[in-house]
Amino acid sequence: MFREGERVFMVGAAGEPTCLVDNALSAGVHLITSFVPGINRIDPDVMADKTQVSALFAHPQVMRARPQQFKRLPISYGQFTRLLRDSFPIDTAVVQLSPPDADGRCSLGPMVEFALLAARNANRVIGVLNNRTPRLPGTPTLWASDLNEVVEADTALPNYAVEPDDVARRIANLVLDIIPPRPTIQLGLGKIPNALTQGLSTLRDLTFHSGMLSDGIMQLQNAGALLPGATHSTTALLGSDGFYEWAQEQPEIRIAGCDEIHSARILGGYERLVAINSALEVDLNGQCDLEHAGGRAISGPGGAPDFARSAALSEGGCSIIALPASVKDASRIVPRLSSGVASLGRSDVDVVVTEHGLADLRGLDTPARRKALIAIAAPEHRAALEAAP
Known part of the structure; x- marks a missing residue:
């Protein structure tokens, strides 16, 4: 099915x-992918010696085992x-799809x-028709007749869930205090976003325009927190099986490509982003590293730079970085x-929040x-930070 040396594209998350x-x-291809660490696995033991991988996120296991065959696109x-x-x-785009309708x-x-x-843009499109890929009302379609090759599958979609801890809840409560009325919100995945989603249930008239949405938006709908009649836009859904089932009945959830969701032109049209x-x-300048820990790359920028810059420029909006202090x-x-x-960059960050408070850097x-x-660092580290040149 694959030829040695051909450039093959695959998306990650729930579209893997x-x-x-x-x-x-x-097969020795050059795989270009947005596979997400911890959700989508690249097995270095399966890779042929001529296989190359170019990815938007770091995959430490592959980078250690086959460093000459992996390129991270920062x-x-x-x-x-x-x-x-x-x-x-x-050369070849591999796209997971639902089986065709009538x-x-x-x-x-x-x-x-x-x-x-x-x-x-690909010369060849392989459609993986997965019986478990839900047909969602707000998602684009491809004609089955436009697929060059078809593979049938019955593969479970990845699930995602993480439980917030006390630190995440304290940070989320501080973030809630600076969200303006009737906002359009972008947030990622993790303990803090999950805790924040729980807190957002007390607010009203929320709209989402985000790179990814998870079970939290289902919970916010049940709580009556979403703006009535609003369309909530994203490039991907990732969550529980119940979330995927719920999404099949939600025409207000619109799933579109990154060329739209991450577009500076479209993001620039939002107030209170x-x-x-x-x-x-x-x-201590407010610059942020989203990619490295312990001296090695473990992630990638993702969509954060696109949203942070637009939110920092949005009328009434705000670019927030929320993280544990230590x-x-x-x-x-x-x-x-x-x-x-x-x-x-420091100009793309308005407010930094830890469990110890928030630093509003604007002005x-x-x-x-x-x-x-x-002042928002962990107390035991503040003296060293003050003494640093």
Whole structure:
């Protein structure tokens, strides 16, 4: 099915064409992918010696086992969209779809992201018709007749769930205090976003425009927190089986490609856009590293740079970074970013929140920023931060 050296694109998260991943890796292809660490696995033991992988996120297991065969692309989703559209040739796009309906249309189900764009630009499209891919009312479709090859599958979609801890809840409560009325919200996945979603249930008239949505939006609908009649836009759904089932009856959930959801032009049209992201380190200038921990790459920028910049410029909006003040006795507020890599520049961050408080950086000069950030660091690390040059 795959030829050695051909450039093959596959999306990750709930759109991973699981039944063909190892097939491609063992065939010596150049796999280009948005596989998400912890959700989608790239098995280095399956990879042929001529296989190359280019990914938007770090996959430490592959990077350790086959460092010469793995390339991490340190760019945002919005940047990769432009690259894929304009100058990144794809020989074969592998797209997971629902089986066709009576008219011959196959739904992309819970994951569009880069799939539709890759399919339009590829020389060959392989459709994985997965019986478990739900047909969602707000998702684009492809004609079965436009698929060059078809593989039938019956593969469970990945589930995602994480329980917030007390630190995440304290951070979420502080974030809630700075969300404006009738906001449009972007948030990611993890303990803090899950805790925040629980807190958002007390608010009203919320709209979401986010790279990914999970079970939380279902809970917010049940709580009456969503703006009546609003459309909530995303590139992907990832959650429980019950969430995927619920989404089949939700025409107000719209799933579109990154060329729309991460578009600066579209994001620039929102007032009160609130982007809530996390970071692995924040330095005393307000710069953020979203990619490195312990001296090695473990993730990627994802869509955070696209949303953070737009939210910082949005009328009435806000770009928020929410993170625990320390992990394993190491401060995550640091004098300088350990890796030297700023995934988010200081001008893209309005407010930094830890369990110890919030640092509103808007309008502050460099010394005032430093003081505000030290004040929300873990108390045991503040003296060292104050003494740092």
